[in-house]
Amino acid sequence: MVELNGTSAPASDSHTGTQIDQIAVSPTAPDQVANLAQTIASLSKAFTAGEAGARLQLLEAADSLVSALETPRETILRYCWRNPTGFAAIETGINLGIFRYLSDHDRPIPIAELATATASDIVLLQRIMKQLNAVHAVTETGRDEYTSNNFTRTVANTRYADAFPTITGTTSPAITAIPAFLRQTQYQNPTNGLACPFQQGFNTKYSFFDFLSRDPTLSAQFNNLMSVYHQGRASWMDPGFYPVERLTHPSNHTDSGILIVDVGGGKGHDLNEFRAKWPSARGRLILQDQPGVLAEATGLHESIERMPHDFFTEQPCKGSRAYFLHSVLHDWPDDTCLKILAPLRAAMTPGYSRLLINENVIPDRGAHWQATGLDWVMMADFAGAERTEAQWRELLTRAGFRILKIWTGDAWSESLIECEVVE
Template sequence: MATQADDVKREEQITQALSQVEAHASQLKSGDPEARQKLIASARELVTAAETPVETLLWNIWALPTRTTALRIAVDLKIFETAVADNGSPKTNEQLAAPTGASPTLVKRVARACASMKMLDEQAPGVYAANSLTQLLAQPEYAAGIIFTFDMTQVPFANLPTYLKNNKFQNPENGVDGPFQYAHKHEGHAFHFLTAHPEIFQAFHGYVHALRTHRPSWTEMYPVQERLVQGLKTEGDASALIDLGGGVGQTLQDFTKAVPEYNGRLVLQELPEVIGAATAMGVGADNRIELQAYDFFTPQPIKGARAYFMRSVLHDWPDELCRKILANIKDAMEPGYSKILISDCVLADQGASWQHLSLDLYMMAQASSQERTEKEWHKLIESCGLKIAGIYNKGDGNEGLIEVVCE
């Protein structure tokens, strides 16, 4: 039970948090480009200060798990798609249930949960209208994010405490015998699970690309002209920018638009099944992007390339396997010319962003891997006889760009 001293302390915290909200709101109105993110953070601090510890506890153990489940069911019920139909006119429970033949009572229970998350607007009892977030979730690539994150992760997360307890709370570091395999009763890496489940595989690639369009591109952080275009050898392998583990090629496609003056080769290296998916999608049809089946745990076939790019690759693997990937690249590099470009999270040592911390536990459950701090990146890179030439960031919670060289 709260004491008078607790109440006084909470009032002081609320006053302090409120002043931060007001200050950041004023900065936003004045045109400060960084003020919006600061305002979000200070608003969260205000909620935390205003809540009692029990309210905070119940929010985390009641609200958050049920919200994720409600969203996943809403996608299957086509609630968001139906809500935006007919120019987003208000819909009753019965109208939302019609496309799938679902029980209107079930739809009511799910829709009102979505409304509590502001995914829908509740205009009257049992009547809902679309808002801007509904419009977003009605698009397949954003609904795919819900499908992927639920279908791929919820089982491992649910089993993670038991897995860790059974393994005497040791840090997971085996990508083929870890929490994911324990939970899904699956042999092999999580990527093999993805390719064996086409719906989740497609959801993953669609969602990841859509999400990245809302975050700074690596070409916005990194001095591409100075570090890649200038001094580029335009013949053969030396001209190549290689995207290792680049999915179905979205990053290279974006690169051609962002840096059209780069006239070297662009090569997508992926596992055969992913290359097959990229080919089916028409990637490489114009011959600008070359598709090459390749396993980055084997020797790199393209020697002396300008850059070996990896986006969200090394965070999929524990240090031991990252060293094997990096060693294969190092053996192919031309010292003083070739670069390794790593687009991944760089965690702050203290007060890291919630996006980075959430993703760290996500990677533990899915791949027995991790996100890394700047110190951990230096330790990993230098253990391979390589050197970090620079780390570039833009915005809190986004991926950074790490330039690695071989001297």
């Protein structure tokens, strides 16, 4: 390892100053531009024709084209200037009510009117609006005049807007602390949720969830983020993903009468979605989480039962057809995951009950940034992880489960890991 403490030169300094300056202002991958442009042209036609999956493929190709055309210097400025300041401008816009005001008025809004509506300094507001337009959060229609776009209208809604204060209040300082934390720990993989970048970034002794529980406003914002981040991604219960009939067939019912127990299910968005998409499915649907979280689970279908439960304790629902964990295990290192899985294994009926884990399965090659980025969030906040298939198999084998199949909808969405108990 090359030390970067001022006593040793980084390996890249083998290039002369002139050479590195030329590299820094040249496109990163000019040889890829022509092929990517052709791919974009083809995918644009597919998208216009309404072909399934074309939009996401086009988005990936467009991102690759930007990366190929962008110079290293421009990439540096994007990470150092555009992304963090764009985030700050958007959160400020949320706090001021800018997005809501623009969305409530179906016309261009002059800056003077917006300053009056938000009770903000007009010079400051000009700076805010120029940055929001630069990152496409609003649309500039003239000099000091702005209107809404679909992003504006989305973050005008509290459920979506809460992503920004949630990340500020729970995650950004922890992510910023990662490089120093890893250096101090000699680059060992974090495995202790009470000694990870979160504690360093927030200067706290508490775990993530203990820290969160002490701030009701932040807790509510976090639950809103959890309720929307899955939106627009392939869902395990959609046709062509997981064959739900495996669970719902009449021959697959026992005296327990429970179809799905959503363990740590938050505000119940998964069970609500299931009931909407599979209205005739027989069996009880049970939502389990902490009492404070369940209290915020409004708008649940009347058939969904709330059950306060700590998933580290004995599972009260015995012999259920399915125990469902959505984005639970990635919050925890392996040893803690084993403690979460043990009560479920004890409650399951061998040969009948299924454990369904809805999480990312990181591929060996070509992993998507949504999965790898979330992996770093888990590292920062929990000493948790998004796992590869090999890591999932190792963990679940240790916990006494056999993976029947890993079901995957597309490269941009979480998988469904279907397991049974090993007798």
